[in-house]
Amino acid sequence: MNHQESLYHFALQMGDNALILGQRLSEWCGHGPVLEQDIAITNIALDHVGQARSWLQYAAELEGKGRTEDDLAFLRPEFEYRNVLLVEQPNTDWAYTIVRSFLFDTFNYFHHVELTQSTDPGVAAIAEKSLKEITYHLRYSSEWMIRLGDGTELSHDKMQQALDDLWMFSGELTAMTSLETSLAAAGLAPDLSGIKPLYDGRIAAVIQEATLEVPSGAYMQTGGKEGRHTEYMGFILAEMQSLQRQMPGLKW
Amino acid sequence: MNLEQQFQARIDQEIKVEPRDWMPEEYRQMNIRQIAQHAHSEIVGMLPEGNWITRAPSLRRKVALLAKVQDEGGHGLYLYSAAETLGISREELIDQLHEGKAKYSSIFNYPALTWADIGAIGWLVDGAAIMNQVSLTRTSYGPYARAMVRICKEESFHQRQGYEILLTLCRGTQEQKAMAQDSLNRWWWPALMMFGPNDDQSTHTEKSMNWKLKRKKNDELRQQFVDVTVPQAEYLGITVPDPDLKWNEERGHYDFGEINWDEFWQVVKGNGPCNKKRMNDRIKAHEEGAWVREAAMAYAEKRQQRKLQQAS
Amino acid sequence: MSKDWPLWEVFIRSKNGLSHKHAGSLHAADAEMAIENARDVYTRRNEGVSIWVVESRHITASNPEEAESLFDPAKDKVYRHPTFYDLPDEVTHI
Numbered sequence: 001m002n003h004q005e006s007l008y009h010f011a012l013q014m015g016d017n018a019l020i021l022g023q024r025l026s027e028w029c030g031h032g033p034v035l036e037q038d039i040a041i042t043n044i045a046l047d048h049v050g051q052a053r054s055w056l057q058y059a060a061e062l063e064g065k066g067r068t069e070d071d072l073a074f075l076r077p078e079f080e081y082r083n084v085l086l087v088e089q090p091n092t093d094w095a096y097t098i099v100r101s102f103l104f105d106t107f108n109y110f111h112h113v114e115l116t117q118s119t120d121p122g123v124a125a126i127a128e129k130s131l132k133e134i135t136y137h138l139r140y141s142s143e144w145m146i147r148l149g150d151g152t153e154l155s156h157d158k159m160q161q162a163l164d165d166l167w168m169f170s171g172e173l174t175a176m177t178s179l180e181t182s183l184a185a186a187g188l189a190p191d192l193s194g195i196k197p198l199y200d201g202r203i204a205a206v207i208q209e210a211t212l213e214v215p216s217g218a219y220m221q222t223g224g225k226e227g228r229h230t231e232y233m234g235f236i237l238a239e240m241q242s243l244q245r246q247m248p249g250l251k252w
Numbered sequence: 253m254n255l256e257q258q259f260q261a262r263i264d265q266e267i268k269v270e271p272r273d274w275m276p277e278e279y280r281q282m283n284i285r286q287i288a289q290h291a292h293s294e295i296v297g298m299l300p301e302g303n304w305i306t307r308a309p310s311l312r313r314k315v316a317l318l319a320k321v322q323d324e325g326g327h328g329l330y331l332y333s334a335a336e337t338l339g340i341s342r343e344e345l346i347d348q349l350h351e352g353k354a355k356y357s358s359i360f361n362y363p364a365l366t367w368a369d370i371g372a373i374g375w376l377v378d379g380a381a382i383m384n385q386v387s388l389t390r391t392s393y394g395p396y397a398r399a400m401v402r403i404c405k406e407e408s409f410h411q412r413q414g415y416e417i418l419l420t421l422c423r424g425t426q427e428q429k430a431m432a433q434d435s436l437n438r439w440w441w442p443a444l445m446m447f448g449p450n451d452d453q454s455t456h457t458e459k460s461m462n463w464k465l466k467r468k469k470n471d472e473l474r475q476q477f478v479d480v481t482v483p484q485a486e487y488l489g490i491t492v493p494d495p496d497l498k499w500n501e502e503r504g505h506y507d508f509g510e511i512n513w514d515e516f517w518q519v520v521k522g523n524g525p526c527n528k529k530r531m532n533d534r535i536k537a538h539e540e541g542a543w544v545r546e547a548a549m550a551y552a553e554k555r556q557q558r559k560l561q562q563a564s
Numbered sequence: 565m566s567k568d569w570p571l572w573e574v575f576i577r578s579k580n581g582l583s584h585k586h587a588g589s590l591h592a593a594d595a596e597m598a599i600e601n602a603r604d605v606y607t608r609r610n611e612g613v614s615i616w617v618v619e620s621r622h623i624t625a626s627n628p629e630e631a632e633s634l635f636d637p638a639k640d641k642v643y644r645h646p647t648f649y650d651l652p653d654e655v656t657h658i
């Protein structure tokens with residue numbers, strides 16, 4: 001794989017993370033626990049879908065086959081989606097939603113800080129623009145971790161449960177794939193082993209302030225970054241792609 | 253002049269009523285009812301369109317629809333806030349809704365079945381709402397009028413995004429155009445019903461007009477809506493489902509057919525296709541959010557306590 | 565059993581150099597949340613560069629029944645306005 005191809009796959013991976021998490025978060029719109037948070041979570045969903053567009057537009061450009069952001073978002077088969085398993089996990093309730101976002105946002109933040117230094121100007125520019133949004137996402141999900149972890153007994157238990165259940169999907173965030181290794185060697189994307197201690201430290205600090213416990217001993221699931229997904233993914237795509245699949249090739 | 257006459261005199265001079273001003277109890281209650289009904293409509297209105305966010309056929313449409321439905325949430329929030337200045341809490345208002353004691357616009361009890369419905373809702377439902385809301389920017393109660401000004405500014409993109417969806421469909425394949433026609437067939441009459449019963453049937457109209465709570469009558473707004481919307485349908489190349497629709501040169505307005513008022517009242521009474529689903533969705537969100545709201549409050553109190561302890 | 569979030573008043577500075585202006589209100593459990601909610605609710609369209617929030621119960625308002633005695637006296641203090649003073653047109657920059 002040459003650099004151009006590697007970057008294309010990387011842009012897809014970044015775009016898919018944002019797209020699938022945005023898709024999940026947007027399911028909350030109209031159903032939030034209180035009006036103000038309904039609006040807040042939708043703002044965050046909008047940020048993610050916006051970032052997905054930037055990455056997928058860039059991927060389409062790198063691919064150079066005349067495909068568009070929508071072709072990439074709506075017309076790939078499941079095994080070509082490169083998002084991490086974490087983001088495709090269902091909303092379940094506000095606790096799972098917050099924990100999922102918190103784990104992802106923490107990684108996403110440190111990752112983007114490094115990506116602004118990418119030797120590829122396209123990657124650096126998207127990272128720079130997204131970083132402001134992601135900084136806010138991390139603040140938001142961290143505050144909610146603490147608020148609910150240290151809230152009532154009920155909320156504490158729900159948060160711990162969500163954390164325990166989602167934990168096995170967190171390892172994939174910092175586990176390097178061969179694609180990421182080769183990109184790191186070229187300075188196009190960061191070495192994730194450099195991010196891992198920052199990520200671990202931040203996660204631990206917030207979990208502690210939230211009076212929760214860091215789950216231990218979970219066997220970490222991986223595969224999303226290489227196109228092997230959980231059972232949820234098929235349903236997400238069935239819904240998201242439905243119109244484009246029913247009536248292919250049209251303008252909407 | 254007694255208080256009530258002084259109040260009316262100020263209204264007649266277009267002086268806005270502000271929260272702490274003296275007002276007749278009936279004025280207060282009518283305002284609460286109207287603003288709450290309006291707020292509930294915004295919130296329930298998020299549901300039919302919200303159904304399509306995860307299925308929007310392009311990323312551009314997805315962000316537009318997300319932003320649009322989110323705006324409706326914002327509108328609900330501004331309006332609940334306006335109602336709260338009259339001495340009722342949001343919690344009470346929401347309870348009234350969930351207990352079936354408060355109304356919301358019946359239009360949202362119709363289903364959004366196809367993507368074209370997202371176009372039709374933006375074009376017709378937001379279009380009808382805007383017509384009403386523009387007139388309400390001059391309503392006599394200050395906080396309500398200010399909320400309306402803000403809302404009207406935000407609404408302007410809603411109707412355009414809806415019309416653009418239909419325009420794209422109408423310029424597309426036969427199948428897409430048929431989808432657009434079908435959505436107009438289903439949404440046209442409910443949209444006309446949004447303006448409420450004919451003025452001679454409407455119970456509160458006169459008082460409402462005198463107190464400038466309402467600025468235009470139902471039939472006047474409905475006519476205005478028909479007049480501006482029919483040419484827009486013609487431009488799309490789809491047909492308004494009303495055989496009696498015809499330009500009346502003499503009146504300078506369109507004549508249109510009789511609304512099915514029996515259907516209107518049935519839907520108002522709870523017998524529309526989606527009344528139960530809409531209410532169940534709202535109640536579910538509220539109940540499932542209870543532990544979140546409680547926990548956030550508990551945490552805020554704990555932290556306040558800790559701050560006080562640190563200070564002492 | 566549910567305890568409702570208190571009401572907050574939101575003030576937004578639309579750009580540097582202007583004062584904060586009342587934008588509306590919202591519910592939040594604490595001040596931090598109120599700021600964030602205000603950002604999401606009242607600055608979605610780039611309406612602000614700075615936000616103040618204050619819990620509504622801390623606001624003291626003047627009584628509208630006293631409005632006449634409070635505000636009408638200022639109406640006839642015309643001498644506080646520059647147009648009260650007659651100067652010939654030839655005098656400039658004043």
Ligand SMILES: [Fe+2]
Nearest residue numbers: 294323324327
């Ligand atoms: Fe609205």
Ligand SMILES: [Fe+2]
Nearest residue numbers: 324378407410
């Ligand atoms: Fe709207």
